Amino acid sequence: MAIPWKPASQMTHITKNTTRLDGVVKVTGKAKYAYDMLPDKCLIGRFVTCPHPNARRLSIDTSAAKALPGVKAVWVEGRDIYRFSGDFVAAVAAISDDVADDAVTLIADSITWETLPFVVREDDARQPGAPGAHGGDRSNVREATNENEGDVDAAFADAQAVIEGTWSTQVQTHTSLEPHGMVCEWNDAQDAITVWASTQGVFSVREGIAQAVGLDESKVTVLCDYMGGGFGSKFGSRTEGNVCALLAKDAKQAVKLLLTRKQEQTNTGNRPSSNQWIKAAAKDGKLTAFQTNAFGTGGITGGAGFPTPYLYSVPNRRVKRDDVFINAGNQAAMRAPGHPQGSFAMEGVMDELAYKLGADRIEFRINNDPNATRRAQFRDLAERLDWKNVPKEMNADKGTVKRGWGVGAATWGGGGGGTQAEMDIHQDGSVVVRCGTQDIGTGTRTVVAVVAAEQLSLPIDAIQVNIGNTNFPPSGGSGGSTTCASVAPAIKVTADNALFALFERVADAFDTSPDNLEAFNGSIRTKDDPSNSMSWKDACALLGAEQVSVRGQHEGGLSSSGTAAVCGVELTVDTETGFVRVERAYLIQEAGLIINMLTVESQIIGAVIQGISYALYEDRIMDRMLGHQVNPNMEFYKVLGAPDMPHIEPIMWMTEESLARGVIGIGEPPVVPVAGAVANAVRHACGARVYDLPITPWKVLAALEGANA
Amino acid sequence: MKRFEYVRPASLKEAVAALNMENAHLIAGGMDLVPGMQDNVIPADRLVNLKSVKDAALRGIAETPDGLTIGALTTLTEIAEHPAVMKMYAALSQAAGVVGSPQIRNVGTLGGNLAQRPRCWYFRNEEYDCLKKGGARCFAQDDKADNQYNAILGGGPSYIVHPSNAATALVALNATIHVTGPDGDRDVAADRFFALPRMRLTQETVLDPGEIITSVTLPTPAPGSKSAFVETAEKAAFDWAISGAAVSVTMSGGSVSAARVVLHAVAPIPWRSKDAEAVLVGKSLTEATIKAAGEAALTGAKPLSKNAYKVPLTKAMVRRALVAVV
Ligand SMILES: Cc1cc2nc3c(=O)[nH]c(=O)nc-3n(C[C@H](O)[C@H](O)[C@H](O)COP(=O)(O)OP(=O)(O)OC[C@H]3O[C@@H](n4cnc5c(N)ncnc54)[C@H](O)[C@@H]3O)c2cc1C
Ligand code: SF4
Secondary structure, eight states: OOOOOOOGGGOSSTTBOOOOTTHHHHHHTOSOOGGGOOOTTOEEEEEEEOSSSSEEEEEOOOHHHHHSTTEEEEEEOSOOEEOSTTOEEEEEEESSHHHHHHHHHHHHHHOEEEEOOOOOSHHHHTSTTOOOTTSTTOOSEEEEEEEEESOHHHHHHTOSEEEEEEEEEOOEEOOOSSOSEEEEEEETTTTEEEEEEOOSOHHHHHHHHHHHHTOOGGGEEEEOSOOOOOTTOOOSOHHHHHHHHHHHHHHTSEEEEEOOHHHHHHHSOEEOOEEEEEEEEEETTEEEEEEEEEEEEBTTTBOOOOOSSTTSOOSEEEEEEEEEOOSSOOOOOOSSTTHHHHHHHHHHHHHHHHHHHTOOHHHHHHHHOOOHHHHHHHHHHHHHTTGGGSOSSSSOOOSSEEEEEEEEEEEEOOOOOOOEEEEEEOTTSOEEEEOOOOOOSSOHHHHHHHHHHHHHTOOGGGEEEEOSBTTSOOOOOSOTTOHHHHHHHHHHHHHHHHHHHHHHHHHHHHTSOGGGEEEETTEEEESSOTTSEEEHHHHHHTTTTSOEEEEEEOOTTSBOOOEEEEEEEEEEEETTTOOEEEEEEEEEEEOBSOSBHHHHHHHHHHHHHHHHHHHHTOOOOBOTTTOSBSOOSTTTSOOOOGGGOOEEEEEEEOOHHHHTTOBOOOSSGGGTTHHHHHHHHHHHHHSOOOOBSSOOHHHHHHHHHHHHO | OOOOEEEOOSSHHHHHHHTOSTTEEEESSOTTHHHHHHTTOSOOSEEEEGGGOOOGGGSSEEEETTEEEEETTOBHHHHHHOHHHHHHOHHHHHHHHTSSOHHHHHHOBHHHHHHOOOOOHHHHSTTOOBGGGTOSBOSTTSTTSOOTTSOSSSOSSOOOOOOOHHHHHHHHTTOEEEEEETTEEEEEEHHHHBOOTTTOSSOSBOOOTTOEEEEEEEEOOOTTEEEEEEEEESSSSSSOEEEEEEEEEEEETTEEEEEEEEEESSSSSOEEOHHHHHHHTTSOOOHHHHHHHHHHHTTTOOOOTTOTTHHHHHHHHHHHHHHHHO
8 A cells, every 4th residue: 555645734736726737838839739740751641431321332443543643652441331421441641631632532433332221310220121220130229228126117106206208318429629640650760650649548559550550569659748639539549540550651651640520520439329218206205216218329330328317326227228220430438428318317307306296406316316425515516506595496587588507416436547657856856757648638747747746845847747658657548537546646656756765865964764854845854853954956966967766656545436526507598599598507526635626627617518518509410311410510510619608616525535535537527417407407497398408499499389388 | 622723813803804714713701612612512623812802992891971881801890890880780780790700700701791602511511412502402301301400481492591691681771782793893782682592593692603792882871770680599609590680670750661671591592571571660669569570570481391490489580689679
């Protein structure tokens, strides 16, 4: 077990506000992303994509493209079956965008296709006699879950309130601002490759690229200093990365291959849809029964799992869920995979039952939530929302613009492990940390500096942080909200080790033993006599030319997993236009020991924004007539913009008990409860429930018409 | 993007001459044209940069005895923020001020706004060879279509909605559009400038090949006139209206002596509703009159499979525009 974190009350940097180390270079454009890299003589890579939702490639002829002056390499996908529009069929690397575009056109025109029947919507795919998304007899429907617990029928018969409804959620695409892709530079002299990747895991990219091009991992270096969003869709080398590396190897040159916005929409993953028929019951303030028949699509092969009845306890459950296959791009992990879908429906169920029972909506949740932290968070949220003055009934406002409040909750794992780091302390007092982790925008670079500075009792700017490089000590992919809880402990242990190594080298000068030394506020001093002290610089000067250089790794006891969050929103609904404006959002999140308040709050703000965007705007729309996505862009795939943002209050749950748990990552959970809270607030405002995300003006108007009919 | 030729004419004459070729386009701000080229839906072999033309008539906002003349290259921001426009032609200032986003308004011009192409997503996706692009079929009118953004009035055989905010306001304000071309200059009333698909399928205006919008004149408003533009969209910015309305009303002695009611984003052209205007003229603007005008404005609406919501929504838009001028 590691030396524990010192008490929060004694901390200088941890739990406090540290501005991002790379904030200035990011806003001034000096920070270079993979998208910005253009090594000497770099070729431009481009994909040829499938123009049909389901088709067999009968022939392809790349000779004209290869003969085009300036084309340096061509890749052709080996498969001849393509199951969605936009799938990658071939690729080129050429000396300019124009030549690459011309080569793409030549190859696209050379292909003869046999088009096959297709199905792009899950409702259609479930119909008897629907075309098979996979061709042939393979069913479009696969049973994914079939669980029974307790006696559902008896519980329904015995209930005080029963509700029933069909909740559904759309396919959401990640819409990362920096596209997927890489810049690969082939080093012919050494038979090695350097890769600048927009990735959530540099080591998984190294593994993938090494396999793709047949090199030892020792010959592959993957770099990622900055990256522009992944949300779960940027793990491993992926097709576009492998193809970029193959083209570079083939051309013996650098190749830049980043996807277009359209390809981002169609080819890089998404959050699966869900359609959830639910019947639920309560008695004496407690949930008693939950039954669901659900399905969702994760695209052509992907599953569409989501948890229900999510985080509330229901003794009697019958849960049936199918995966539906359609001719569309596959799902990929997306910020808290499954949870927003489950939460959206379940929070709706909670409100409907509370209304039916005449119960307070927050009290009803507290009554049915097994998690003590979240129960306390709900009480705190009620204070912040001034809940006692929020009308109990729906549709309380008499005007055309009506105000409503809604709440939701989240659970998540997080937790850490596996990361290693190195630290050097030089005779001039400078400190260098190296860790292979990547900063996917969450502020990991800053976290490294905060922890090192805390342990060494130095200012933040005394620490040089080097991350995002596979030549540094390994760290896992940034997924599952595990980065901070993996990296922060590893840096702490490394810094503790480095400090002790320094003490061993300088103890003689203090005329004491190493364990009697401590770092204090930019100095080294003896524990028993604080006046026996030397500045950090003077102490380091004793080291001479050979720096202290040590490693350390994540150790148990410094991080934990399991976290709780609740969300409350206040919004208005214009009942004549159906326009919903979220005015205020509160998100209370437990995160254990908070390393940097500013970046953790930034995660919450970003998650609330993404959650509202999911609730109100985002929707991947597949056209049933020709089978393409009709909105593969950021014009009609609508993403919330600056004027749509409410006032967002991130609230960190900082009880002593919680701080003592060690670090827990929270990149994902705050996105979870937002859509359910928004939908509940719409219902509360105007009395109409929109069961289907996103909550567009026309769905609000239709629901109002239904409610008034 | 496909390769194209780029021409910088110094005069309007040269510009007109340079346009004498298939797939030659004027480019002003480029906010509409360039994305259409990038998406492979607007074939362009030559771009003729209107901004290189020195002619003063293309630029600026000038008050004249007949009214206000606005050059075609004037940006939407300049229009929205111009004191005379704000004071006398509120509908235009409001319409220009809510286009897209600040960046789009700072670059987008009046001429480009009026001559912009449709946003129908079948039109904007290269996979859909629809009627507007010379193809055989309108996808939007199909019952299986996602036609929530398409027309409820004036549709057939194409069901686009005209995207231009300025157009709706200019029709309400009875503006005149000045045009020059191979056959010289001509003036077109704003309410005759836009062409229904059944008149012209592959373009949205009455402009003939080589014709250029040079400026727009707004007549001096009669005493007692007021105008307003309202719209609603899904998002507060960087989005398109799903419905809207511009109205211009002249009051004399407590009742309406003249009115224009123009619906936005519900028809292939800015949709002037003479029925609604008839309801208003001779009446005072009471709640009941306003409501009746809203109802009248939507007579004859024929929703497609997914856009019936636009009927009640547009009634509300008409009411709100009228309330704004009371
Ligand atoms: C995200 C987004 C949102 C938008 N939202 C809106 C909106 O809400 N409302 C709205 O009205 N518009 C909207 N716009 C559309 C539009 O791009 C702008 O309104 C702008 O005014 C176009 O002007 P431009 O000068 O950039 O046109 P350009 O792109 O330069 O030209 C557009 C077309 O007009 C032709 N043209 C240009 N000038 C002339 C002229 N003087 N005479 C004849 N033809 C000419 C060009 O050949 C071209 O076909 C939006 C655009 C985007 C990208
Ligand atoms: S409405 Fe017009 S632009 Fe849209 S698909 Fe039909 S013909 Fe094409």
